[in-house]
Amino acid sequence: MPSSRPPFFFQRYLPSVLRFIAFCHDLCALALCWMLAYWLRFNLTLPWEYVRTWTLLLPLLVAVHAPIYWACGLYRGIWRYASLKDLQRIINAVALSALVMAVLVFMLGIPNVPRSALLLHPILLVLVMGGSRFVYRTWKDRLLYGHLGLNGEWVLILGAGDGGERLVRELQRSPDWQVAALLDDDPAKHGREVHGVKIRGPIGDVAYWANELGVSHVIVAMPGASNKVRRHAMELAVQAGLQVLTVPALEDLLTGRVALTQLRQVELEDILGREPVELDEAGLHDMIDAQVIMVTGAGGSIGSELARQIARYRPGRLVLYEQSEFALYTLEQEFRRDLPDTPICCVIGDVKDTRRLEQTFSAYKPALVFHAAAYKHVPLMEDDNAWQAVCNNIIGTREVAKAAQRHGTRKMVFISTDKAVNPTNVMGCTKRLAEMLLQQLEGQGGATQFIVVRFGNVLGSNGSVIPTFREQIRRGGPVTVTHPDIIRYFMLIPEAAQLVLQAGLMGHGGEIFVLDMGEPVKIIDLARDLIRLSGYSEEEIPIRITGLRPGEKLFEELLADDETTLPTPHPKLRVAKAPPPPAITWGEELETWLATPPADTAAIKKQLQQLLPEYRPGN
Incomplete structure (x- = not known):
């Protein structure tokens, strides 16, 4: 049976070929922008004597720019994943090349080189080199995800900080979700946009905006917030009868155990969660x-x-x-x-x-x-x-x-x-x-x-009330509580x-x-929260009082x-x-x-x- 893998030759040399194609693209952009700089300088005309200088300087231009481009790492990145880091490399390489070129022109006394052309050339070059990379990435994103975007589930994101911004960016490339709006408690952010998605108002308005926008899912995207703040946001969403997801906590993201886009259902443990325990790490190391x-x-x-x-x-x-x-x-x-x-x-x-x-x-x-x-x-x-x-x-x-x-x-x-x-x-x-x-x-x-x-x-220990409630909900109810006033520490x-x-x-x-x-915590409140988190109402999964055991x-x-x-x-x-x-x-x-x-x-x-x-x- 023939192998579906590409031949060894392509596996080995394709990256080098792609880097060479990118390098040729940048050389073409170099020549084009050099000509455009002259053209703009002379009001969309090209006097013959300047065309001659432009032609003679082109080899020097390539000799200066090419090694600097390689040295600055312009061809380490992949166009498909072009980022601000790649744009920064382009700016650094072009600025350094322009500076070297200007010094050589003045030291060698080369005539018919307008100073405005030396200034316009690097600006145009950054626009063409950076723009082509980002146009290619946009095209690839649309090719892979654009035709699927309309099939995604509309969702509200709670939190417009760094976590919310990164999540919006990632979800916009996903076939599963469409971001309807963001909510954040910072008044300075209200009315502004993140990647084209509007920040509508505070998190307390989640029920209103979910109803207004016809959204049934909410993602709590505040990985750096305290447990208390995240818990409050989750409670508001649960009380609004929404399906609630959350992103991993900050410590999990920092350790690299999980990625931001690894969304999960909010559990009862999230709502009842407490602040992390501070341990005497040094003392425990000495003891154990x-x-x-x-x-x-x-x-x-x-x-x-x-x-x-x-x-x-x-x-x-x-x-x-x-x-x-x-x-x-x-x-x-x-x-x-x-x-x-x-x-x-x-x-x-x-x-x-x-x-x-x-x-x-x-x-x-x-x-x-x-x-x-x-x-x-x-x-x-x-x-x-x-x-x-x-x-x-x-x-x-x-x-x-x-x-x-x-x-x-x-x-x-x-x-x-x-x-x-x-x-x-x-x-x-x-x-x-x-x-x-x-x-x-x-x-x-x-x-x-x-x-x-x-x-x-x-919470969740063997034989405890939470696994029992979950199993009862899975079977369609009812959820049994022994007494409406029974309370427990958790x-x-x-x-x-x-x-x-x-x-x-x-x-x-x-x-x-x-x-x-x-x-x-009242056990009956735990039961109600768990029913809502499971996507049901109390009409669908009733609670039955059975009496103290x-x-x-x-x-x-x-x-x-x-x-x-x-x-x-x-x-x-x-x-x-x-x-x-x-x-x-x-x-x-x-x-x-x-x-x-x-x-x-x-x-x-x-x-x-x-x-x-x-x-x-x-x-």
């Missing part, structure tokens, strides 16, 4: 660099993100400990693909398995352990699985802590939850008891420092993981760090009634000043309880109440 770091529950939402964040600081080895084979395999494949330079060890194991923990700690001697393994789904752990929550969340934490102590681990950071505060469910109660267990171990002394980090819901997974690392750096043992969760509160608390907080050097971290844990027998009494599990859930909850008096099941 070349150390063995272990993450339990590494296949979960928080555990996997912790592993990704830790990899940024070049650990000597990252031990990923996970019970789920599939979750661990997925994470391993991601690291092999995206982070091949990070040495990892994937260990399948249960945090309740003392022997497996002993093997792992003996083999790798982790300096830091981030304990994210837990059963966390409140309704699932409330009745039939209550005993499993006790075993995994309390005993699993104890076994990891004991193994850390035996093998000289420097720090163990425990991921807790706001549901541990005045708990009304089994999951929250077990997490609070695990906190108290670690505080008690810390009080006994030893080389290992135990640090607790407590935060609320994480943060993004990367932010939570970063603050866990920061707390691990700042902690010295015994602290309960409380993360700044911002303002609480077992163990569920209307609102969560980050502090117990007898707890206060103290500030830390980091604005998003505070330390809970909690009373010392009561004397809890974690020896024979607990072992007896584990050896003979209670007959029913009621007995489990009764025992939990004895261990934790503030636990109020069913409230």
Whole structure:
């Protein structure tokens, strides 16, 4: 079968041929503009004596201009992509050539060379050389995209800064979009144009202009703006019932990970997004660099993100400990693909398995352990699985802590939850008891420092409300909300993981760090926003109130009634000043309880109440 690739000769020599053609074009322009300069100087006539001088000087003109053109890089660029940089090169080359030519004419005393012709010639030359390149680019753009332009979707762009300007320029070459107008909050820009597209008014008028221009799509093009400003623009567009897209954030553009034209749908995370976390990068490098770091529950939402964040600081080895084979395999494949330079060890194991923990700690001697393994789904752990929550969340934490102590681990950071505060469910109660267990171990002394980090819901984590809502919308609804007044604190997974690392750096043992969760959000408002972002109305995807589930509160608390907080050097971290844990027998009494599990859930909850008096099941 004959190859469709061009012959080798053309592949090798075509670029040189094209450069030579461009060079010949510029020489022709040189001669033409030299003649035009004389012609304009003498009012559209050419006296014979000057024609003779023009002819005799032409070889000198070529001898001066040609090497300067090559030296200035006029033939490095491609006409198809001619830009202002190419125009700048042309101006520099022509100006330098004109200066050399003028010096030679006056030094050699060449007659019949009008000074006005020496001035007109470079001006005409820039116009012809630059203009021909941009005419060619325009022609190619129209040839490739012009016949498709009328089929594109009309769109409004929010933001007329550098990001908006670049986006308009790129979209005008795209067959998929047509830019109807721009909106920007800078009054000085109103009424002006960007690449022929008018800036109509402020972003607050997005609903009016979308209706006026018949536009259903909006692109938020403010990559350099703060999260607060971008979030406000997105909210206005979503509330107007528009399909909202956004460009990547500035940090992604600067690192080159994505291009400006890689548009994506606005997600709920964008609207609820918070300002980036400022980390002590130097301190985290000192803590993690070349150390063995272990993450339990590494296949979960928080555990996997912790592993990704830790990899940024070049650990000597990252031990990923996970019970789920599939979750661990997925994470391993991601690291092999995206982070091949990070040495990892994937260990399948249960945090309740003392022997497996002993093997792992003996083999790798982790300096830091981030304990994210837990059963966390409140309704699932409330009745039939209550005993499993006790075993995994309390005993699993104890076994990891004991193994850390035996093998000289420097720090163990425990991921807790706001549901541990005045708990009304089994999951929250077990997490609070695990906190108290670690505080008690810390009080006994030893080389290992135990640090607790407590935060609320994480957007998009496994089992959280957002994936549930998305699946319900995908099926056509309804979206179920347990109570119209239920509220929760939310943060993004990367932010939570970063603050866990920061707390691990700042902690010295015994602290309960409380993360700044911002303002609480009504779950029903989340549902409405997600429905609109998915392109539906509440008439199309209704919301149904189902009633509170077992163990569920209307609102969560980050502090117990007898707890206060103290500030830390980091604005998003505070330390809970909690009373010392009561004397809890974690020896024979607990072992007896584990050896003979209670007959029913009621007995489990009764025992939990004895261990934790503030636990109020069913409230």
